[in-house]
Amino acid sequence: MALVFRWLIRIAAGLIGLVVLAVLGVYYFASQSLPDYDATVEVRGLSAPVEIVRDNANVPHIFGAGDADVYFGLGYAHAEDRLWQMTMLRRTAQGRLSEVFGARTLNVDSLMRRLDIYRLAMRSVEALDPETRAALEAYSAGVNARLNEINENALGRGAPEMFLFNAPVAPWQPGDSVALVKLMALQLSGHLQNEVLRARVSLMLPDPKRIADILPDAPGTGIAALPEYAQLFPGLPRYAENSAPPGMLWPVPPRGLAGASNAWAAAPNRSASGGTLLASDPHMGFTAPSVWYLARLELATGGVIGGTIPGIPVVLSGRSARLGWGITSSYLDDQDLFVEKLNPNNPEQYLTPQGYKDFISRPSIIEIKDATPVTLTLRWTENGPVLPGSQFDLEAVTPPGHVMALAWTALSPNDTSLAAAMKVMRATTVQEAIAAAEGYIAPSQNLMLADATGIAMKTIGAVPRRDPRHQSQGRMPSQGWRAENRWMGRMPYASNPEFVNPRGGILGNTNNKILERPFPNHISFTWGDTQRINRWQRLMQSRQVHTRDSLIEAQLDPVSPTARTLLPLVGADLWFTGQAAPDGTPERQRQIALALLADWNGEMNEHLPEPLIYAAWMRALQDRLIRDELGPLAGEFKHLEPIFIERVFKNVDGAGVWCDVIQSAPVESCTEMARLALDDALVWIGERYGTALESLRWGDAHQATHDHPVLGDVPLLKTFVNIRQSTSGGDNTLLRGRTSGEDPDPFFNVHGAGYRGVYDFTDPDSSVFIISTGQSGHFLSRHYDDMAQLWRRGEYIPMSLDVNLARAAAVGITHLVPRP
Structure with missing residues (x-):
């Protein structure tokens, strides 16, 4: 027995030893790709030495003899810290993910090949001015210098992920950066999904008033009634199941998670210090690492500092010594779906105003790891690329004998957006920046600007010119063979909304409706916000003058104007009613919940129970109201629609009818539905978080999920690569933390806001910024998540152009010298 025991001990010890050796081996190989920030590296492609000073937050400050060398340094720094992220973004744009991940990403590759983004980006390089092309070539050379260094010195393939997903990395080229701008446009566009959803709702709800309830227009002047989708395309089924989830690394955000952002500016007459102020926090989907990367470039026109996206050599939101700029998604309607009629005698032709024409077709082969390649036939019409019915629920709104094509401004082969962004970065005044942005195509943005004396906001991006007779006004898929539905070029840049030095001295945008214009001179019928703007107005007008800190306070404000509006309305007949109920009963839980909410000020604070009770209640209420009318389509409404709830409980245009359950004999009241929904919410909370309502924490449910896009679901590994943290805010707060639904x-x-910056032009070096994770994409680096807790707590780091401050306590200085 003792012998057996000794052998068991030996075997266990051996196994433990093997595990330790395996862990040490993995750590050793993974750590080889950790960059050395304090090194001298000989590289090809430089005209003179470049110095990369990394301050104590690992923000690179890049100095060179000329602009080309500075862009080279930025390319090198991006590749040092974010090589895996850059290569994955490029593979996404190319439609080549399946070469690495197998059939799991075939849907993504199919979509990207059909949109043809990468080929269009390569063609667009020729449309760029020589200065921009030179910058992109220098940046590409910097990326490739790092790739050569990795190959020559066996630096762990450049990133730990490269060991798990071994695939060759091609040299970077200028068109790759243009492709990433187009990919960003795809990630920030949501009108395609909105058109499909409106068409599907139109099929389900015959009363136009009920469509206006669940898909309301932003407050303001209404529009003329649209035709019913069933009238445009008779024979479509009323009910249609939702398509299957698109799968891993899908680049198009779900409805409600397209672009968002906040930006505001104060003129000298509204600033305590007498100088201009600007705050910017663009919102995108959270990942680990963040999509944002902080950098400072010392260009011939002066230093610029702010947020970049690895792979794109531009400070997209930031400042120079004389100009600050921020961006918000404009929600410009730059996408239209067209139903194309096939020739019944020749399915390779489609109907146009001039008769049937051949599709522009070509084959495209997708290589798939460990599987047989798939050959796609890519087809384009005069309106745009043909998309398969299996994506975006298109089959639910595509009649038999037809296909769906997408018109989108980002599908331009002469895309000069990157050149325009570089010109904005080099501008020195508000007017220079507005003029510089004329060549910007997509994704459309509101450009917020501040120089030493003034502020402005300009909507940038190509605006499609539509015919006033357009059948659906671009709100639903329309008949592609009718001339009045087709685009007629683009509107002149001068007609884009522009606000310069307003009398009130304050400008801001929260993706809200910025003006009312009749179709076809409108900007959009769909806006990203009808709620946050109300809180912003109150905060801005509650002070005569503002400071850097008051703009920070607005960025971090967690109060929900939606909760303050809806709770008194929904709970009007429930507060403090009925007899006292025994502990442990549903009635008692309801009374406790209502008592908590009655004393709540609407602050979506991570430490409070009330935000969770409110959010769960409103979610359950909306589902009860729409489930019987919309059936499976109710699942498309994953987020609270505040105007819908308000219309129902105020019975606007008879909207109170939503409270009655169609399938039941009694006529239910809205008070009954509110009570039942609260009970639903409390049951769900009890099962998930416990029944002690007073001890609930909103932050436990509202965790910021900075997850690794590829390794985030892998057992054990996800512990190291995902960054999870309790957060305040919510869907409709200025401290926006959009929920998954x-x-x-x-x-x-x-x-949410993966980047925040606040710029003060009285003392520019007192400006501050932050990103939500860290600068490094290497999960073994201390800079992988070192800004995460600062970001969560609402703290910032200095945003200074003072080189001495950068050198003080720098984590390293990299010297790039020309190789003989």
Whole structure:
């Protein structure tokens, strides 16, 4: 027996030893790709030495003899810290993910090949001015210098992920950066999904008033009634199941998670210090690492500092010594779906105003790891690329004998957006920046600007010119063979909304409706916000003058104007009613919940129980109101629609009818539905978080999910690569933390301000910024998540152009010298 025991001990010790050796081996190989920030590296492609000073937050300050050398340094720094992220973004744009991940990403590759983004980006390089092309070539040379260094010195393939997903990395080229701008446009566009959803709702709800309830227009002047989709395309089924989830690394955000952002500016007459102020926090989906990367470039026109996206050599939101700029998604309607009629005698032709024409077709082969390649036939019409019915629920709104094509401004082969962004970065005044942005195509943005004396906001991006007779006004898929539905070029840049030095001295945008113009001179019928703007107005007008800190306070404000509006309305007949109920009963839980909410000020604070009770209640209420009318389509409404709830409980245009359950004999009241929904919410909370309502924490449900896009679901590894943290805010707060809406964690914070910056032009070097993770994409680096807790707590780091401050306590200085 003793012998057996000794052998068991030996075997266990041996196994433990093997595990330790395996862990040490993995760590050793993974750590080889950790960059050395304090090194001298000989590289090809430089005209003179470049110095990369990394301050104590690992923000690179890049100095060179000329602009080309500075862009070279930025390319090198991006590749040092974010090589895996850059290569994955490029593979996404190319439609070549399946070469690495197999059939799991075939849907993504199919979409990207059909949109043809990468080929269009390569063609667009020729449309760029020589200065921009030179910058892109220098940047590409910097990326490739790092790739050569990795290959020559066996630096762990450049990133730990490269060991798990071994695939060759091609040299970077200028068109790759243009492709990433187009990919960003795809990630920030949501009108395609909105058109499909409106068409599907139109098929389900015959009363136009009910469509206006669940898909309301932003407050303001209304529009003329649209035709019913069933009239445009008779024979479509009323009910249609939702398509299957698109799968891994899908680049198009779900409805409600497209672009968002906040930006505001104060003129000297509204600033305590007498100088201009600007705050910017663009919102995108959270990932680990963040999509944002902080950098400072010392260009011939002066230093610029702010947020870049690895792979794109531009400070997209930031400042120079004389100009600050920020961006918000404009929600410009730059996408239209067209139903193309096939020739019944020749399916390779489609109907146009001039008769049937051949599709522009070509084959495209997708290589798939460990599987047989797939050959796609890519087809384009005069309106745009043909998309398969299996994507975006298109088959639900595509009649038999037809296909769906997409018109989108980003599908331009002469895309000069990157050149325009570089010109904005080099501008020195508000007017220079507005003029510089004329060549910007997509994704459309509101450009917020501040120089030493003035402020402005300009909507930039190509605006499609539509015919006033357009059947659906671009709100639903329309008949592609009718001339009045087709685009007629683009509107002149001068007609884009522009606000310069307003009398009130304050400008801001929260993706809200910025003006009312009749179709076809409108900007959009769909806006990203009808709620946050109300809180912003109150905060801005509550002070005569503002400071850097008051703009920071607005960026971090967690109060929900939606909660303050809806709770008194929904709970009007429930507060403090009925007899006292025994502990442990549903009635008692309801009374406790209502008592908590009655004293709540609407602050979505991570430490409070009330935000979770409110959010769960409103989610359950909306589902009860729409489930019987919309059936499976109710699942498309994953987030609270505040105007819908308000219309129902105020019975606007008879909207109170939503409270009655169609399938039941009694006529239910809205008070009954509110009570039942609260009970639903409390049952769900009890099962998930416990029944002690007073001890609930919103932050437990509202965790910011900075997850690794590839390794985030891998057991054990996800512990190291995912960054999870409790956060305040919510869907409709200025401190926006957009929730997922997906079970089992519908309130996870998945979309928000990955970058925040506040710029003060009285003392520019007192400006501050932050990103939500860290600068490094290497999960073994201390800079992988070193800004995460600062970001969560609402703290910032200095945003200075003072080189001496950068050198003080720098984590390293990299010297790039020309190789003989």
